[in-house]
Amino acid sequence: MVKITTKQKLETIKQNPKLWIENFVKVVNPEGELVPFKLHEQQEELLTGLTKFTIISKARQLGMTLFSLAYCIYQACTKPNTNYLIVSYKKESSSALFERLKLMYENLPHEKYPNFFPTIKRDNRDELVLEFSNGQRSRIVCTVAGNKDVGRGNTFEYILLSELAFYDNQEKLLLSAEQSLAKNENSKVVIESTSNGMNYFYKMVSSASKGNSKYKLFFFNWYSSAYMKLNKHDYDESERWFKADNKGVRLSEQDLEEDEKILYDNGATLKQIMWKRWKRLDMSESEFNQEYPATWQESFISSGNNVFDNVKVIKQYEFIIDPLSKDELIDELPKELHRYINKQLYIYHFPKRGKKYYAGIDVASGSGGDFSTISIFDADGEQSCSFYNNKIAVYEFADVLDIIGHYYNYAFLTIERNNVGRPLIERMRKEKRYMNMYRQKIFDQGKGRLQLGWMTSAVNKGILITDFKEQFEKGLININCKETLEQMQIFIEDKGKMGNKRGGDENHDDLVIAKSLAVQGMKANRWYV
Missing domain, CATH: 3.30.420.240 (Nucleotidyltransferase; domain 5)
Incomplete structure (x- = not known):
C-alpha cells in the first residue's frame, strides 16, 4: 500500500474548498470559543451550488456571511495574482466583516505547515495583501457601499456584496461591481442579504425565483436544519418556557394551529414551533416573518402603508395551485x-x-x-x-x-x-x-x-x-x-x-x-x- 505524503494530502485539500475550510479555518462559536469551522447542511448546499452569479435571501443568523468570508479567504490563499472585494452597507459592519476575515487568516495553521499559506505583505484597515513563497500576491479589499463606482479600475476574482438590501444605491453599485468581475470561468459575484422592504434587492430575488435572471437564488428559511445547532440554547429555553406554561407537557402535533400544521408538514419540528411561539412573545407576526421568514416572500412583509394585509397575502402562497401543463x-x-x-x-x-x-x-x-x-x-x-x-x-x-x-x-x-x-x-x-x-x-x-x-x-x-x-x-x-x-x-x-x-x-x-x-x-x- 502506497503511503500518501503530507505534501500530497495538502495538495488534495487545496483543490477542495470544503476540505480546506474544515481543516484549516477556525471561527468563534456562540460560547466564545475558537473552533474548527464545520460546514452545516445549508452551507454545504450553497458551496455545491455556487454559480458565477449567486443571490442568497436568508433568515438571520444562519452563518451565510461567515461561510462567504471563509470561501473568500480560501480563494485568496490558494490563487495567486487575484483580487477579492467585500462590500457592506456601513462602516461598522464593513470593519466587523474584515476583522472576522483576518481572524480566520491569523488562525490558519501557519507553523504546522510552513510555506503552505501565503504570508502578510500588507495589512491596513481596508486591505489585506498576501504574498506566496514564489513572490506572487493576492489582495483582499473591504469597503463600504457608499461609492457607486466601487471596484472601478480593478479586476476581482470574487465579489461579496453583504446585506445588499440596505445599500442606498443598489442597482448602480451592483452594475459597477459586475463590470469589475474577472473575465474567467471561475470568477463569482455573491450577494447575501436579509430583506429590507420592496427595493431593488426584492426585484432581484423575485426575478431569480422565476428563472428570469442570471442570478441563481438560494433561500434558507428559519426552520432549516442548521438552526437546531446554531440556536440550541434558545431552543432549549423555549421548550422550558412552554412546559412551564403547560403543566410540564411538551407541544404535540394535536396542539398545532392551522398555520403551524403547514410549517410542520413542510419540515419544521415541534421544538422549532415552540421556539417560534417563544419569539413571538415580543414580536408581531409581520416582524417575525421579516426576521425569520418561512418563504422568501415572507421576508419582504412590511407594516407600512400597504393596502393589503401582507400576512394574508403571504399565507395565500401556501394554497395556490400550479397552472395546468x-x-x-x-x-x-x-x-x-x-x-x-x-x-x-x-x-x-x-x-x-x-x-x-x-x-x-x-x-x-x-x-x-x-x-x-x-x-x-x-x-x-x-x-x-x-x-x-x-x-x-x-x-x-x-x-x-x-x-x-x-x-x-x-x-x-x-x-x-x-x-x-x-x-x-x-x-x-x-x-x-x-x-x-x-x-x-x-x-x-x-x-x-x-x-x-x-x-x-x-x-x-x-x-x-x-x-x-x-x-x-x-x-x-x-x-x-x-x-x-x-x-x-x-x-x-x-x-x-x-x-x-x-x-x-x-x-x-x-x-x-x-x-x-x-x-x-x-x-x-x-x-x-
Whole structure:
C-alpha cells in the first residue's frame, strides 16, 4: 500500500474548498470559543451550488456571511495574482466583516505547515495583501457601499456584496461591481442579504425565483436544519418556557394551529414551533416573518402603508395551485392560444358546463411597459385563468380576449374603459359582437345612462380596490396567480393615491386592477346573454 505524503494530502485539500475550510479555518462559536469551522447542511448546499452569479435571501443568523468570508479567504490563499472585494452597507459592519476575515487568516495553521499559506505583505484597515513563497500576491479589499463606482479600475476574482438590501444605491453599485468581475470561468459575484422592504434587492430575488435572471437564488428559511445547532440554547429555553406554561407537557402535533400544521408538514419540528411561539412573545407576526421568514416572500412583509394585509397575502402562497401543463391543455384550448400557454396564459381550471365566469380586463398599449391582463374567476370565487402580456397590441389582445371569453362559457367581461380600454371595448362590441360586458351607469347633464366598461376615477378607484381587498381578506375569492400576489405585496397607498410605487417604474399593478374589475363584475350580478 502506497503511503500518501503530507505534501500530497495538502495538495488534495487545496483543490477542495470544503476540505480546506474544515481543516484549516477556525471561527468563534456562540460560547466564545475558537473552533474548527464545520460546514452545516445549508452551507454545504450553497458551496455545491455556487454559480458565477449567486443571490442568497436568508433568515438571520444562519452563518451565510461567515461561510462567504471563509470561501473568500480560501480563494485568496490558494490563487495567486487575484483580487477579492467585500462590500457592506456601513462602516461598522464593513470593519466587523474584515476583522472576522483576518481572524480566520491569523488562525490558519501557519507553523504546522510552513510555506503552505501565503504570508502578510500588507495589512491596513481596508486591505489585506498576501504574498506566496514564489513572490506572487493576492489582495483582499473591504469597503463600504457608499461609492457607486466601487471596484472601478480593478479586476476581482470574487465579489461579496453583504446585506445588499440596505445599500442606498443598489442597482448602480451592483452594475459597477459586475463590470469589475474577472473575465474567467471561475470568477463569482455573491450577494447575501436579509430583506429590507420592496427595493431593488426584492426585484432581484423575485426575478431569480422565476428563472428570469442570471442570478441563481438560494433561500434558507428559519426552520432549516442548521438552526437546531446554531440556536440550541434558545431552543432549549423555549421548550422550558412552554412546559412551564403547560403543566410540564411538551407541544404535540394535536396542539398545532392551522398555520403551524403547514410549517410542520413542510419540515419544521415541534421544538422549532415552540421556539417560534417563544419569539413571538415580543414580536408581531409581520416582524417575525421579516426576521425569520418561512418563504422568501415572507421576508419582504412590511407594516407600512400597504393596502393589503401582507400576512394574508403571504399565507395565500401556501394554497395556490400550479397552472395546468401544456400537455394537459394542448388538446383542450383553441389553437390560437397555444403559443401563450404557460408563458403569458395560465390556466388553473378548465371551464365547467353551465357555470358562470367573470373576467376583469386591464388593457395597455403593448409598448413593453404596462401589461394587458385578464383575470377570470368562476361564480364561486375560484380563479380559473390569468393572462398578462406587455407586448401585445390592442387589436391582438381583442382577439385573445374574445377567444378566452367564449372558451369560459361566454364570460362576463369587465373592461377598464380608461385610455386604450375604449378602443378595446369598441372592437369587442362592434367587431367581435361580444354582448356580455359590464355596463356602468354615468350621469350626463343630469341624465343617467349606461356605458360599456368601467371608467376608473379618483373617486371610484378606492371602491374598486377596497371591494377586492374585502373579498380577498374575507376568503370569498381564491387567487392562484403568484404574480398577482407579488403585486399585492407592493401595492401601497401614498398621499391618497394607490398603486405599486416601490422599487421604481418596473413594478406593476395591472393584475391587481384586473382582479378588482372581475370582483366588480361579480358584484353587478348581471348577465346579458
